[in-house]
Amino acid sequence: MTELYGYSREEACQLAVAQLSADDAPHTQERALTLLSAAASGTPQLFEWLAKDRAGRLFWVEVSLKQVILDGETRLLASVRDITDRKNAERAIHASHESQKTLNALLRLALADLALDELLQRALALVLHGAWPRTRGVGGVLLVDDEGTVVLASHIGLDPLDASARSVGVAGDCACGPDYYCTPIAAGDTQLGWLKVYVAESHRLDVYEEEFLGAFASTLAGIIVRKRAEQQLRTADEQLREQAALVRLGEMAAVVAHEVKNPLAAVRGAIQVIGGRLPPENRDTAVIHQVIARLDALDELMRDMLLFARPPKAQFMAVDIASLARETSELVSQDAGLHEVKFEVHGAAPAVNADPNLMKSVLFNLLLNAAHASQRAATVRTTITDMDRFCIITVADAGPGIPPEIRERIFVPFFTTKARGTGLGLPTAKRLVEAHAGRIRVECPPGGGTVVTIELPRS
Amino acid sequence: MVGQHRDPAVRLPRDLPDSGVKVASSRVLVADDEPLVRWAIAQTLSDLAYEVGEAEHAASARRAILDAEQPPDLALIDLRLPDSDDLGLAFFIRTHAPDTPIVLMTAFGTPEILEQAAAFGIPVLNKPFDMSELTALVERTFTLRTL
Numbered sequence: 327m328t329e330l331y332g333y334s335r336e337e338a339c340q341l342a343v344a345q346l347s348a349d350d351a352p353h354t355q356e357r358a359l360t361l362l363s364a365a366a367s368g369t370p371q372l373f374e375w376l377a378k379d380r381a382g383r384l385f386w387v388e389v390s391l392k393q394v395i396l397d398g399e400t401r402l403l404a405s406v407r408d409i410t411d412r413k414n415a416e417r418a419i420h421a422s423h424e425s426q427k428t429l430n431a432l433l434r435l436a437l438a439d440l441a442l443d444e445l446l447q448r449a450l451a452l453v454l455h456g457a458w459p460r461t462r463g464v465g466g467v468l469l470v471d472d473e474g475t476v477v478l479a480s481h482i483g484l485d486p487l488d489a490s491a492r493s494v495g496v497a498g499d500c501a502c503g504p505d506y507y508c509t510p511i512a513a514g515d516t517q518l519g520w521l522k523v524y525v526a527e528s529h530r531l532d533v534y535e536e537e538f539l540g541a542f543a544s545t546l547a548g549i550i551v552r553k554r555a556e557q558q559l560r561t562a563d564e565q566l567r568e569q570a571a572l573v574r575l576g577e578m579a580a581v582v583a584h585e586v587k588n589p590l591a592a593v594r595g596a597i598q599v600i601g602g603r604l605p606p607e608n609r610d611t612a613v614i615h616q617v618i619a620r621l622d623a624l625d626e627l628m629r630d631m632l633l634f635a636r637p638p639k640a641q642f643m644a645v646d647i648a649s650l651a652r653e654t655s656e657l658v659s660q661d662a663g664l665h666e667v668k669f670e671v672h673g674a675a676p677a678v679n680a681d682p683n684l685m686k687s688v689l690f691n692l693l694l695n696a697a698h699a700s701q702r703a704a705t706v707r708t709t710i711t712d713m714d715r716f717c718i719i720t721v722a723d724a725g726p727g728i729p730p731e732i733r734e735r736i737f738v739p740f741f742t743t744k745a746r747g748t749g750l751g752l753p754t755a756k757r758l759v760e761a762h763a764g765r766i767r768v769e770c771p772p773g774g775g776t777v778v779t780i781e782l783p784r785s
Numbered sequence: 786m787v788g789q790h791r792d793p794a795v796r797l798p799r800d801l802p803d804s805g806v807k808v809a810s811s812r813v814l815v816a817d818d819e820p821l822v823r824w825a826i827a828q829t830l831s832d833l834a835y836e837v838g839e840a841e842h843a844a845s846a847r848r849a850i851l852d853a854e855q856p857p858d859l860a861l862i863d864l865r866l867p868d869s870d871d872l873g874l875a876f877f878i879r880t881h882a883p884d885t886p887i888v889l890m891t892a893f894g895t896p897e898i899l900e901q902a903a904a905f906g907i908p909v910l911n912k913p914f915d916m917s918e919l920t921a922l923v924e925r926t927f928t929l930r931t932l
Contacts, residue, residue, distance in 0.1 A: 580893055584865065587892035588819055591912035595825025598916050602832075625913055638896055 330406075332380030348376040348384050365391035366402055374409065386413040421534030424458040428538070429545055436549040445553065446480035449546055453523060454482050459535035460526040465506070467546070468494060469519035479519065494520045507531055509543040513551045521546065572635070572757075579635035583628050590628075594621045627748060633687065634739060634754040640681035640761050647717050647782070648674045648710045650682060654689040655708065658697060667697045668705045675712035679785045684758045691751040692721040692778050699725030699776060716764075719780040727770035736768060811927060812836045814857040816846040816874065817890065818867050822912075826861060829916045830923065843869035847877055856882030859926055861910075861919075864891035864898065872898060875907055886926045890914075 330338040331346055338346075343362075344355035351357075353376045365371045370392035377387045390405040431452050435445055446467045454463050466481035476492050478484065484491040494508045505527070508520040521543045525531060531539070601614030648671060655669035689708075696706040700723045711718045728736060735741045737756050742749030752768075759766045764782040771777060813835050815826050820841070827837040838857065840846035843866045850856060860878050864870070875887050889902050892912040902909055910922060 580895075583893040585892075587912050588822075591890075591892065591914065592819045592821030592825070594913040595829075595916060596821045599825045599828045602829075602916075621913065632893070 331377060346377055348378055350376070353377075361389075361391060362402065365393065368393055374413075377406075385410045417532075418534060421458070421538065424456070425534070425538040425541060428452050428456060429541060432542065432545055432549070436552070442550065442553045442557065443480065445549065446546075447482075449542075449549075450480050450482055453521070453539070453542060459523075459531060459538060460529045462505075462524040462526050464524040466491060466522045467511070467519060468492060468508075468522060469511075469550070470517060476519070483524075494522065507536070507539065509536075509539040511543045511547045511550065513547045518547055518550055576636035579631050583632050586628055587625065590621055590625055594618060594625075597621075630748050630750050630754070634750045634757060637684065637754075637758060637761060640684055642679050642681055644677040645680040645682045645685060646674075647678050647680075647685070647719060650685055651689055651708045651710060651719070654686050655693060655706075658690060658693045661694075661697075664697045666702045667700050668703070669693065669697075669708070670705055671708045671710070673710040675710050675717040676784060678717045678782050680762055680782065684761065685782075688755045688758050688780070689719075689721075691755045695751055696721050696723035696725070696776070696778075699723050701725070715784055717782045717784055719782065720777055722775055722777045724775045727774055727776050728768065730770075733768065733770070737766075810834075810836055811858040812838065812855070813923070814838045814840065814846065814849055814860045814862075814885075816840040816843065816860070816866060817863040818842060819863075822863070822890075825916065826919065829920060833920065835923075842867045843874045843877075846874055847881075850878055850881050850885075856885045858885065859923060860885050860887045861923075862887060862889060864889055864894050872901055872905070872907075875902070875905070879905070886929075888922055888926065 328335055333341065333346075342355055343358035347353045347355070347358065349355070358375075361371050361373060370390070372388070372390050375387050375389050376384055378384050386409045388407045388409045390403075390407075392403055394401050394403045432449055435448050435452075438445070440448070450465060450467055453459075454461050454465050462483075464483035466484050467479045468476050469479040471477050476494065478486050478492050481491065506522055506524045508522050510517060511519045511521055521539060523539060597614060597617055601611060601618070604611050604614065651671045655671055658664065659667070659669050693706060693708070700706060704724045707720075707722045709718075709720045709722070711720075732741075732743065736752050738749075739753040740749040756766050759780055759782070762782055764780055766778065766780050769777050769779070813830055815823050815837055816839075817823050817826075818841050823839045823841070827839060830837050838849055840849055846860075846862065846866075850860075860882075862874055862878070864872075866874065872889075875889060878885055878887055887907050889907050889909045890912055891899075891909060894902075894909065899909055908922060908926075910919065
């Protein structure tokens, strides 16, 4: 031997095996002595060893130990071969195999009929729960939402309320934290988000693991884009079906309305004429009034149905929503059954481009619902606020709120919890608000009551 | 209830006001295929001393216009008749009896037709209606005509 691991023969002879090894289990002095003893007792040894050279660099060697007799003396012959290239090739093959296995599993997931949330969760489990790469089993998928905010779309072992769970490094900078790696999820030039993986303690991802995470994130990007496109198509399809159903309903309503209103007009007119000929003191006069009231209720039902099924084309103009809310509150408060309910209107906003008649119908419905839900002498509070490009209208009552199990159905036409009601009030309000490119939502705060919020674009 | 409140008060014909503006023997043509509607209108207006002629379809209304020595002082016509479902009859009356005011009655008119009627200055009475609405509209039409 002339030199070993960068040491001269003389220097090497002074060193213990531990100093020439990684000295990290199982490549320790103790293990080396066991192997040397075995070889010395006549059993040849062939093993791989993680060695350390003079510069401190770790590298793999293959060691062969066997007894030989030289010049009549029994010696132990050690042959050491640098197998760095072979080990690298093995690691590359292993990494390629593991990587392919996981990517195949991801592609299989993509073919399953899963919602994006569920798919992300399972995809994350593939990376974090596998034997390779070496992670801590903790991580998340962060996605950029429509407003450009980074949200934690899926996670394992993270606290979603902790802002640090949503922190990411600079795009493209994988090692953006001491113990986690953020791999960009990008589709072309569009940054969709990041795959955030917490690695095993003191582990530094090697080039194969980094390459795998990059490939995984790219595949995931393709899947996310496709899933989102599918979702958009599904939503558009649902909207088209809904529109088509509404058009059919509108056509049907027009025919029904005509066929019902014409005879209603005939009966109402005739009964009114007959009633008018009775002497005022005749006991049947009151009955005639009742018959006409019933016919008017039928007519009102037809008008409700028409307003929902075939709303008139909006005639847009500048509308002061606060004034309209006051006017409508006054109208609702005239209802004989609601005289104990107090109506308040607060706030103001710049004029909104809207159809005053349609918006009045919307407010009328909401106020009437709120008043019906309220206790006697309760207050129905309408608040108008100006926010960015929107006029926000809230109608709040102090009633019992809406049970969670029926909250999703309140905008479904003909769904009602009232003993007498068409179930068209809220669906009509929604349809008319949407005709203004606005949005409507209903919430029941923990403190009780119901709050209906309308976001109406100002122009 | 979705729409706005209707005035719950119902007035029977004997309660209807008589403005006194109407000229005696003013003639009204009612075109509607529903006999009860024609009857109710005829009875109500007759009680107010109008002379009412009836037509059950557009053809008979046209004939009434063409055959009359004097055109009617008012035409109350239903939008949808067995032989007409547009403003054709209204335009016919405008052409052959240009001084005859027209009131359109409808159980349900498309927004386009109602807009068209408004553009031609033809008032619309939505069915079903209270007879007081009818008489108010008729009286107003005559008031405008005599001014």
